[in-house]
Amino acid sequence: MFPFNFEWIWDMPHMVFMGGLWYALGILGLGMTYCIIKAAVDAGKKDAGNHVGNHARNHD
């Protein structure tokens, strides 16, 4: 899973396979980090409370 695992080899199968895994995990991790930080910033704004409850139930 990591280059420091004893069985790791820098070959194409490892790079494609593990690259795919880390790519997917990276998108999910970065996406969630963005959402959490933005939510903290939004919630910290003075008027944030005014939006709560007025928000449409279905955001779509």
Place this chain on the structure above:
Amino acid sequence: MDSAFIPNGVRRCAPGKFLVVLAVAGAVLLWGVYAMLLCWFKGLNQTNMNNNYGFALWIWADLAVIALGGGAFFTGFLRYIIGKDELKNIVNYAVLIGFICYSSALLILAIDIGQPLRGWFIFWHANVHSMLTEVAFCLSCYFGVLTIEYIPLILENRGIDRVPFLHHLGHNMHDIMAVFAATGAFLSFFHQGSLGGVAGVLFGRPFSYREGFFIWPWTFFLFTWSAAAYGPCFTLLITKITEAVTGKKLVKDNVVELLAKISGWMMVTYIIAKIVDTLYWANVTAPSKGLTLMDFYSHNAFYGVWILILEIVIGGIIPAAILITDKGRKSPAARTTAFVLAVIGVCVNRWVMVLQVMAAPVMTFDKWALYYPSWQEVATTILPVAYGVILIAISYRYLPIFPQEPELNPID
């Protein structure tokens, strides 16, 4: 008692009735948990698996729930990537059903590996030449995607939504849901395919072995295709069952018909590919291994040609024919029949690709090896059903899963 947490504009049953449902499903769940603990503490000798059946009922259940849960990725793909806006009215439920299916699949795998304390080895010491490693990676990541898709729904609960941070978190997650949905579609394509690929590369098992493209046998593409085609039928069937249980209309007919139509056409294309694949396998692949089609469907007490007909004709051609016609789609009875047949069809496909593969003799001196699951295997396979009922009951009661419900069921 819990009215402060029930969504606005909808009516729910009395708490007592709700608790009775939870208690009944909970009793079944506990039976499954007991069997699961037996498997964990006493080992896989609690099952009827043997040298012929390294893969058995659990792997069938795994493949079946993953295919049925395919409605989540395909509905999400249609809603967020293709832009079918009407499907916003059913995508929440598709996500919930997908979440239940995939968490169940992971639970079954945790029992099946026999030594769950070493479950992390598949990630840490990954065999990068194994399709099952790819399945483990994609399955786990996709479960993460489904969790991310389910969280905003939880955050819309009336009680939770009052907390500003959680309110904004749910809103932000909605805003970039297309990114998560696209990642989910990517992951699903590969793990659904690799599950089929596992059967297709078994060159020592002529029943499942297939030629293919590059490193992927045709079963790789057929499994992905069938999950996208049949998964939405399961979503629609569970929606229909939920409507029957609650006595309410929860999704408008135009939404159901749209998803049913897309599913029907996907099934048509899939079943044509499946028939071509079967004909090629029966006339070219199997004979090249010294076997004929009837070698796989005779001289045993269970597997006859009927199972091929059940899978392709009754569980494939008939539901597809119903769903692609206007008349069939608009008739609730015909539509529901098509959903049931489609679910049976894909489950039978997964059954034969797991269990008939193991049963069919390979050597001239081999005999058919039939298998009967132990009660522990059955109980742990029923466990996810009870878990699903509980999660659906709780989610339906406290979360706005069906956006059209208040409009379709106005409170006087």
